[in-house]
Amino acid sequence: MAVEIPTTIRTLFSHFPLYTYPPTPSPYQAQPIRTPTLWVHPPRAAKTHKEPSTDLLSSDVECLKWQAYLALRFSQAPQPTRVAVRWDVSLSGVLDGRLPNLHVPLDTVPAALIGGSEGKERKVQDDGEGEVLPAHHIPEWANGRLREENGEFEGYRDLDARDESRSWVALLEGHVHAALTAFSPSETTLLEAVSPDPSSKSLLSGGSLSVSLNPPPAPLTGLLSLLPAYGERVDLHAIEENYRGAVKALSDRLGEDTWILGSANPTPLDALLFAYLHALLHAKDKLLRFEVERRENLVAYEGRIRAIVANAFVPYRKQV
Numbered sequence: 001m002a003v004e005i006p007t008t009i010r011t012l013f014s015h016f017p018l019y020t021y022p023p024t025p026s027p028y029q030a031q032p033i034r035t036p037t038l039w040v041h042p043p044r045a046a047k048t049h050k051e052p053s054t055d056l057l058s059s060d061v062e063c064l065k066w067q068a069y070l071a072l073r074f075s076q077a078p079q080p081t082r083v084a085v086r087w088d089v090s091l092s093g094v095l096d097g098r099l100p101n102l103h104v105p106l107d108t109v110p111a112a113l114i115g116g117s118e119g120k121e122r123k124v125q126d127d128g129e130g131e132v133l134p135a136h137h138i139p140e141w142a143n144g145r146l147r148e149e150n151g152e153f154e155g156y157r158d159l160d161a162r163d164e165s166r167s168w169v170a171l172l173e174g175h176v177h178a179a180l181t182a183f184s185p186s187e188t189t190l191l192e193a194v195s196p197d198p199s200s201k202s203l204l205s206g207g208s209l210s211v212s213l214n215p216p217p218a219p220l221t222g223l224l225s226l227l228p229a230y231g232e233r234v235d236l237h238a239i240e241e242n243y244r245g246a247v248k249a250l251s252d253r254l255g256e257d258t259w260i261l262g263s264a265n266p267t268p269l270d271a272l273l274f275a276y277l278h279a280l281l282h283a284k285d286k287l288l289r290f291e292v293e294r295r296e297n298l299v300a301y302e303g304r305i306r307a308i309v310a311n312a313f314v315p316y317r318k319q320v
Helices: 009-013 061-075 135-146 158-183 187-194 238-253 268-283 288-291 297-311
Strands: 037-039 083-086 101-104 130-135 314-315
Touching: 009 135, 009 268, 037 061, 037 238, 037 314, 061 135, 061 268, 061 297, 101 135, 130 135, 158 288, 187 268, 238 288, 238 297, 268 288, 288 297
Parallel strands: 037 083, 083 314
Antiparallel strands: 037 101, 101 130
């Protein structure tokens, strides 16, 4: 039964006519994804995506962790997989609102990761657009690509080494990350300090300056203040002393070993350590650079891994 619209309402609607237009074809044609592509923050020397730098290592330490992770994982494979890298993706279009993301062909994605992390297998038509994975799904994708798991010890030589790695992760993501953020902040770390995202997950951990410090810094305003608590009291001298001690401890523990903790092959901790060493050696602050530069084993370690990581990536425009 049709309902007649009252004359008054019809008269009102007549002043706001609805026009329809044929669809406008988009000039943009999505390029089929053939090569796994990591979306990162730009390298230091990069100017534009049209003029890519020969240095493909991201200037953001979080992105660099994952670049190193992929490079070291694939370096041990019989046929190493080269990954494309691009930095022209807007943050408004990335998963979790932060980089890196990994764009991969659909046929390389484990079924549990297709369309989300619910773990439910479903059929997806492969239209060439592939799948975009957030950073915390990269290890599972790498395992599927290499058809292997890290095992009970996660690549470390034994259970004790695996447990010890947790302490070094805390040291790097704590004292070293705090010094890097306080004395040589990048644009991305400044953004995290203003609006940290506690729900985000990095390779092993991470966060803003307040998250890195233990105990966290006290607010600028006291309990008796009429103003609400805001800002943070950061003891820069303590951060500096903790940083010096952390770098010395890392140098002593590495010694003359090829990989940290004496592992036979690279581990996630090696990717993490390289990312921080690379960031420190390119930091604006002289103190940060000096503490690493004066230790030959750390400099040699960073240079050796840098060559592996740089060789594992190609510019996005050159993918085949």
